[in-house]
Amino acid sequence: MSSTYDPADFPAFAVTVDLVVLTVRPPNLEVLLVRRAEAPQKGRWALPGGFVGPSQDLADAAESKLVDKTGIRVKQAHLEQLQTFGQPKRDPRMRVVSVAHLAMVAVPSEPELEGAAWHTVGSLDAAALAFDHAEILQAGVERARSKLEYTTLATSFCRSEFTLAELRSVYEAAWGERLDAANFQRKVLATEGFVESTGRTESAGPGRPARTFVAGRAELLHPPLMPPGAL
């Protein structure tokens, strides 16, 4: 079938990137959505994304969309390829294959850009999203949860310097379940390279001030942090 090899012989696809940008604002896990300004599906919420340039790498395309929408540089966030969605009819206009990416960012304090807003993942109507974006979002949330379990990525939801309570709130937001502060702390500190103490403390409201930490160099957690069986 591919004895000759003329580009024109093969069906042309458009390739896009779509981003599932997650953040934690305790006690919620939130996702960044944009309101579509154009038809089709004008006015509905959608994942930020766009076309990949003819000589642009997939990761570069995802990175530049992230900067466009959030102003967050990749250095301060986590960005990874998620999954590729290519159902023939997912976009009514033409055959589009979307390489979805997952970003985990610390909540930006700056005001939102036009048309973009954070939405709580739990209380989001799947039917309100454009195209197959509900499916993509679900894949992103599942990936995020599973990576939180066995990697140190929870730190990428935190400020550069953070307390263990903040780190704990990331897990609590992702699972919707409270964790014992004492056991959580011992587990985190027992894991070599998860966090590193700054020597400083910080206090917000009443209660003993908490020590602050920065992310360590480890990437994998052995053993995982969340209990088995927790969804």
Add this chain to the structure above:
Amino acid sequence: MSSTYDPADFPAFAVTVDLVVLTVRPPNLEVLLVRRAEAPQKGRWALPGGFVGPSQDLADAAESKLVDKTGIRVKQAHLEQLQTFGQPKRDPRMRVVSVAHLAMVAVPSEPELEGAAWHTVGSLDAAALAFDHAEILQAGVERARSKLEYTTLATSFCRSEFTLAELRSVYEAAWGERLDAANFQRKVLATEGFVESTGRTESAGPGRPARTFVAGRAELLHPPLMPPGAL
């Protein structure tokens, strides 16, 4: 930028699927490769794959390549999307985005198809592979290992009816490390729904005959099977 929306405005990509088909022939983990019959890279080993049709779903395309090359139906195997590779220069002819898939199959007894052969993963020269297929293969092996840890997919490397020794050899092949048969057995049988006893036994060579099992309906393992820290 995307105020108008004419398909012709956007760069055309070719989309392919490439398959990392893994099997276990104790004590080795092996991958199916085909020898390229056409330029470029004529004569080098490559992952099986091909173009996605204009109205063909990605999963369907992967499935049909698997049947073409191995004759194995998806019902008896595991097939999942792996990762998408889209470096601008990965194929010299044109812009090609490849949606790589991972298949885990029981070793087929039938003779090989023309140009295709099983290769031991450990003793394979990465430089001998065409295009960026060495990178794809590495991603596939890593994915397979991590899924073996926390899912029941090891059973898809086994015949439909198998002994615990066979199942154990899957883990031993993937990690290159021997496991204690006694502890392995207790762990597997303690995991609800991993395997189900047939009541029959089977003996191959000397030694007490082993009971045979079929795969259970569970998909996830809690807790994981392999010890933390094992590569």
Add this chain to the structure above:
DNA sequence: GTCTTTAATTGTCTACTTGACAAATATTAG
């Protein structure tokens, strides 16, 4: 047939990890 070898299966024990909860410490708010 009997003996030797091999592998599956069962049993046992020690060290470690987990999670629940109590106690001590260090702040803020009034």
Add this chain to the structure above:
DNA sequence: CTAATATTTGTCAAGTAGACAATTAAAGAC
């Protein structure tokens, strides 16, 4: 100064994991 709150340290019972010995049941040599 007192009450309230949150971090941090301490304790302990229950469960898990891995090492290794013992038992069972077959194949193959003689």
